[in-house]
Amino acid sequence: MKKSKTKIKILAAARKLFNEQGFSQVTIRMIAMELNMSAGNLNYHYKTREEILEALYFEMVEMFDTRVKDLGNTPITFATIQADMLSSLRQMLDYRFIWTDLYNLLRINEKMKHHFEQVYQDRYKGYEFLFDYLQQKEWMAPFDSKKEKHLLIERMIALSNTSLYNSFIYDNEIDEQELLELCHQLMYMFHPYLTPLGKSEFNKEKRQY
Structure with a gap:
């Protein structure tokens, strides 16, 4: 509406x-x-104030949904992976009050909590798709086990969820450079799993970041 x-x-x-x-x-x-x-x-x-909170949460969700739909026409490279991460972090920064107090806010709104649980599943599947794609390109080595892949995805999602909170706690200036550094942290979480070919491609495209 x-x-x-x-x-x-x-x-x-x-x-x-x-x-x-x-x-x-x-x-x-x-x-x-x-x-x-x-x-x-x-x-x-x-x-109520909680009604405003819910409206802002789903306003943010609508922006994320639009971005994800646009990704369907974008080729997957290390440069586009980082560009998407950076775009996501910018949107999170626009609604940073949610991310600096995420779990408390989810506790007070059941509709938001239920939706966020579904979003987690979608994000998890998104990382699975990305890693499968990188492995098909022979840019990423196969995982030793499903558990290893699961833990990597969980760590990347957790870092995304809490990165702005950490900046808030330590009173860091959250600017474009700070967001770029957060992107690098996420990218380097899966860098050790890249093949020599993947690392060569990663380093070549890194000059574009």
Whole structure:
């Protein structure tokens, strides 16, 4: 359903405040004041702060879904893998209040939690597809066991989920360079599994990063 202009403005203001101060520190009244709107008027559109949280979560999801659909027409190379990771991290940064308090927020919203569990499965399958593709190209060596592949995928997903949280905790400046460094961390998690041919291709394309 298409959102009204007022709802779009409310969500934009809420996202700004949540990103700056954290979800738990921002009230409906503070969002209304940011918009020079009465709390009663805002409550007409969103009755609770949790409703705004849910709307912002699925707004972010819609952006991720659009990006994933566009990937279908993109050839897989190490450069495009990193470009996709960087695009994903930029979108996460736009909604960083979710990722810096992810597991607490999932606990308070069952609909978000259920959806995120499905997203995890989709991301897991995405990594499986990527590794299978790299192995078919003989750029990646076969895993010694399913457990080894499983643990690598789990580590990569965990790093993606918590990278912005870590930056927040240590008060690091999250800019384009920081996001690029996070991409490199993810890329180098599977680098040891590359074949000599894969490492040669990786190093050749790395100059494009």
